Amino acid sequence: MLTFLKRLFVGPPLASSEKDHQRIPKVVALAVFSSDAISSTAYATEEILFVTALGASSLALGLNTLVPLGFGVALLLTIVVSSYRQTIFAYPSGGGSYVVSRENLGELPSLLAGASLLVDYILTVAVSISAGVAAIVSIPSFRNLAGQRVLIGIGLIVLITLANLRGVKESGRVFAGPTYVYILIMALLVGWGLFREFVGDGLPRIEPRHFEGNLVGGQLGLLLILKGFSQGAVALTGVEAISNGVPAFRRPESKNAATTLVWMGTILGSLFFGLNVLAHHLRPFPSHDETVLSQMGRAVLGEGPLYLVLQFATAAILTLAANTAYADFPRLSSIIARDGYLPRQFANLGDRLVFSNGILFLAVASAALLAAFGGVTNALIPLYAVGVFTSFTLSQAGMVIHHRRHREGAWKRGIVINAVGAVSTFVVLGIIGLTRFVDGAYISVIVVGVIMGMFVAIRRHYRRLDTDLSILPTDVRPRTLDNTAVVLVGRVHRGVVQALQYAKALRPNHLSALYVAEDEEGRARIEEQWAEFGFDVPLEIVDSKYRDLTGAVEKFLDDVDARWDDDVITVIIPEFVAGRLLSPTQLLHNQSAGALKLALLYRKNTIVISVPYHVDPKPSGG
Amino acid sequence: MVRPPLAMVLVAAADRRLLPALALTPQLAGYERRAVHIAIDPAESTRLGRDWMSLALDGLPLHIEEPTAPTIPLIVRDLVRRELAERPAVTVIVPEMDLGRWWQPLLHRGMGRAVAWELDGIEGATTVVLPMRVDLVRALRR
Numbered sequence: 001m002l003t004f005l006k007r008l009f010v011g012p013p014l015a016s017s018e019k020d021h022q023r024i025p026k027v028v029a030l031a032v033f034s035s036d037a038i039s040s041t042a043y044a045t046e047e048i049l050f051v052t053a054l055g056a057s058s059l060a061l062g063l064n065t066l067v068p069l070g071f072g073v074a075l076l077l078t079i080v081v082s083s084y085r086q087t088i089f090a091y092p093s094g095g096g097s098y099v100v101s102r103e104n105l106g107e108l109p110s111l112l113a114g115a116s117l118l119v120d121y122i123l124t125v126a127v128s129i130s131a132g133v134a135a136i137v138s139i140p141s142f143r144n145l146a147g148q149r150v151l152i153g154i155g156l157i158v159l160i161t162l163a164n165l166r167g168v169k170e171s172g173r174v175f176a177g178p179t180y181v182y183i184l185i186m187a188l189l190v191g192w193g194l195f196r197e198f199v200g201d202g203l204p205r206i207e208p209r210h211f212e213g214n215l216v217g218g219q220l221g222l223l224l225i226l227k228g229f230s231q232g233a234v235a236l237t238g239v240e241a242i243s244n245g246v247p248a249f250r251r252p253e254s255k256n257a258a259t260t261l262v263w264m265g266t267i268l269g270s271l272f273f274g275l276n277v278l279a280h281h282l283r284p285f286p287s288h289d290e291t292v293l294s295q296m297g298r299a300v301l302g303e304g305p306l307y308l309v310l311q312f313a314t315a316a317i318l319t320l321a322a323n324t325a326y327a328d329f330p331r332l333s334s335i336i337a338r339d340g341y342l343p344r345q346f347a348n349l350g351d352r353l354v355f356s357n358g359i360l361f362l363a364v365a366s367a368a369l370l371a372a373f374g375g376v377t378n379a380l381i382p383l384y385a386v387g388v389f390t391s392f393t394l395s396q397a398g399m400v401i402h403h404r405r406h407r408e409g410a411w412k413r414g415i416v417i418n419a420v421g422a423v424s425t426f427v428v429l430g431i432i433g434l435t436r437f438v439d440g441a442y443i444s445v446i447v448v449g450v451i452m453g454m455f456v457a458i459r460r461h462y463r464r465l466d467t468d469l470s471i472l473p474t475d476v477r478p479r480t481l482d483n484t485a486v487v488l489v490g491r492v493h494r495g496v497v498q499a500l501q502y503a504k505a506l507r508p509n510h511l512s513a514l515y516v517a518e519d520e521e522g523r524a525r526i527e528e529q530w531a532e533f534g535f536d537v538p539l540e541i542v543d544s545k546y547r548d549l550t551g552a553v554e555k556f557l558d559d560v561d562a563r564w565d566d567d568v569i570t571v572i573i574p575e576f577v578a579g580r581l582l583s584p585t586q587l588l589h590n591q592s593a594g595a596l597k598l599a600l601l602y603r604k605n606t607i608v609i610s611v612p613y614h615v616d617p618k619p620s621g622g
Numbered sequence: 623m624v625r626p627p628l629a630m631v632l633v634a635a636a637d638r639r640l641l642p643a644l645a646l647t648p649q650l651a652g653y654e655r656r657a658v659h660i661a662i663d664p665a666e667s668t669r670l671g672r673d674w675m676s677l678a679l680d681g682l683p684l685h686i687e688e689p690t691a692p693t694i695p696l697i698v699r700d701l702v703r704r705e706l707a708e709r710p711a712v713t714v715i716v717p718e719m720d721l722g723r724w725w726q727p728l729l730h731r732g733m734g735r736a737v738a739w740e741l742d743g744i745e746g747a748t749t750v751v752l753p754m755r756v757d758l759v760r761a762l763r764r
Contacts, residue, residue, distance in 0.1 A: 343730075344729070344730070345728075469635075470638070471637050471677065473676065473677050476677050498748065502748060505652075505713070506646070508649065597720065609646070610750070612749055612751060
């Protein structure tokens with residue numbers, strides 16, 4: 001049933017030879033890797049106003065900051081895009097900030113970059129989905145859905161997860177349409193709005209009927225302006241996605257990725273700056289009932305079909321922006337897992353040639369975050385930008401070292417570009433830390449620290465294991481062994497038959513089945529069953545009045561040791577398997593077998609073999 | 623011509639996990655014996671080939687197989703089906719670490735169960751999970 005459902009939703013397995021066919025052209029890549037960055041235009045302007053227009057400030061002062069802050073963010077975007085173009089050509093195999101830091105700055109900076117990026121990808125999903133839901137519930141006829149934000153958000157996460165489990169190319173196809181519709185409708189909103197304002201008859205101003213702050217007057221200090229800038233800087237989140245995903249591009253990968261990055265930067269910068277200029281003239285106000293973009297859409301496009309296209313395209317691209325994280329989180333976690341800092345399961349390709357475990361982990365973590373913050377975008381934003389700007393800074397600093405070491409091509413120009421990028425993003429990181437720490441940025445700092453600690457602990461575990469498992473030629477001297485095989489029996493079932501067949505194939509010097517009886521009833525039942533099935537293997541029964549399975553088996557094996565002069569004793573345990581993964585049912589059934597196996601693993605000259613068998617977990621027994 | 627049953631030891635690396643398999647396979651009288659490595663990572667395969675020679679494991683020839691499917695259990699299923707076309711039985715022996723800790727499935731792949739799942743229902747195929755104790759348990763207790 002599980003397999004049927006998997007095939008139905010995720011699709012049939014793909015052959016490994018199809019891996020190369022999963023590479024995507026630039027036009028699809030722009031949608032897959034840029035929807036995160038471009039979609040932030042839907043909420044970045046609003047987030048600036050939420051900080052600069054409320055409290056001691058006023059709407060008028062807040063609106064006045066939009067153009068200079070929009071310019072500042074656009075300038076920062078230009079610097080970061082120029083820096084990441086260098087990274088794309090220097091690291092065509094992808095990995096972005098983590099790989100650049102690992103190779104140029106050392107272990108700890110790379111772990112900081114990796115942890116920051118992983119947290120950022122989870123936040124990207126949560127923020128994008130919550131903002132997408134906000135766009136839907138801003139439409140007047142859908143406002144009654146506002147109370148169901150979390151449920152709608154989780155439903156959308158499930159849909160994106162399924163699309164991504166099917167494979168990147170197919171999900172790219174799904175996402176290309178809404179991304180391009182959003183770019184076109186936003187270009188129309190900004191272009192037509194500015195045309196009407198400056199060339200045409202002018203635009204009507206938005207009436208701030210439900211605005212809860214001051215309309216004019218108030219005070220706007222430097223700290224609040226910097227706070228507004230740090231809010232606007234969330235527009236840059238997702239810019240690094242292309243540099244992480246270079247291997248997913250068609251050949252020549254680096255050239256195509258660099259071109260796509262410039263397309264993305266141009267679209268994002270133009271839309272964001274244009275929108276801020278337009279907002280400065282239209283005078284929208286920040287509100288939890290209707291987004292700033294929705295207010296501007298109604299003012300410029302009216303409340304007809306074009307407004308609905310804007311709102312649904314916004315909801316769609318914001319929902320699909322999460323796909324950028326779905327493209328990058330699994331890929332980055334697989335790289336970190338290959339380096340031994342994350343469980344190896346994250347490096348496994350699933351049967352649809354995607355890193356299924358990374359996709360599933362991202363889905364669960366982002367859904368939990370969305371639920372914890374009630375699906376409110378504004379509450380998640382302070383957590384958001386810390387990780388992004390940490391990884392930007394480390395990546396650019398790493399590139400400076402890279403240029404100095406390799407001295408390839410125009411390396412001096414590269415140093416200047418990346419040094420400017422590193423300093424700029426570090427300054428922004430400082431601003432975010434200064435202005436948003438108590439608002440929630442501290443949560444990201446703690447989580448990143450915990451993840452780094454986990455990375456180190458996992459790496460230490462694997463290293464220790466490598467040492468424990470190392471082998472020498474003297475360990476593997478072949479010789480013929482005298483062997484006694486013992487099959488453990490709880491009751492007679494298909495698994496026991498299979499285990500007995502296997503034990504016979506071993507051609508042991510002595511073979512017996514062992515039953516540990518806790519009471520007379522159990523003893524009588526197994527004797528009856530053994531006789532009924534007519535097994536040609538002697539059944540030995542030992543009593544254990546105190547239900548100590550392990551102790552009873554160990555004592556029996558000690559007796560066998562004394563009885564026969566064996567080199568080894570092979571203990572065969574039929575083991576119930578309920579599914580591909582360790583399921584709760586399986587844990588219930590195998591607890592005693594597991595404890596026994598562990599004890600026997602430490603017994604000298606004893607080989608323990610588990611012979612797995614499958615049964616339907618529904619019936620009782622096992 | 624029908625070939626003898628095959629005992630196929632899945633190998634990821636030449637390490638201590640192999641020891642129980644090396645002790646067990648000679649007991650399987652009448653079986654053809656073979657170690658099988660799936661070449662997912664070329665560097666890992668090259669290292670294994672070199673280690674195999676240096677350990678002089680002549681009694682258990684190593685076969686390096688190219689992946690025919692996206693996951694190791696699916697590749698093993700393909701291999702077993704191929705072998706069963708000319709043999710009565712194939713036993714797949716999967717050496718596994720046993721740390722005896724609840725978090726073990728989180729950090730280790732547990733390939734034995736996944737292979738057993740894929741081979742379930744294939745007539746003539748048996749999976750044997752051969753656990754290898756790791757002294758890490760003791761070290762962790764200290």
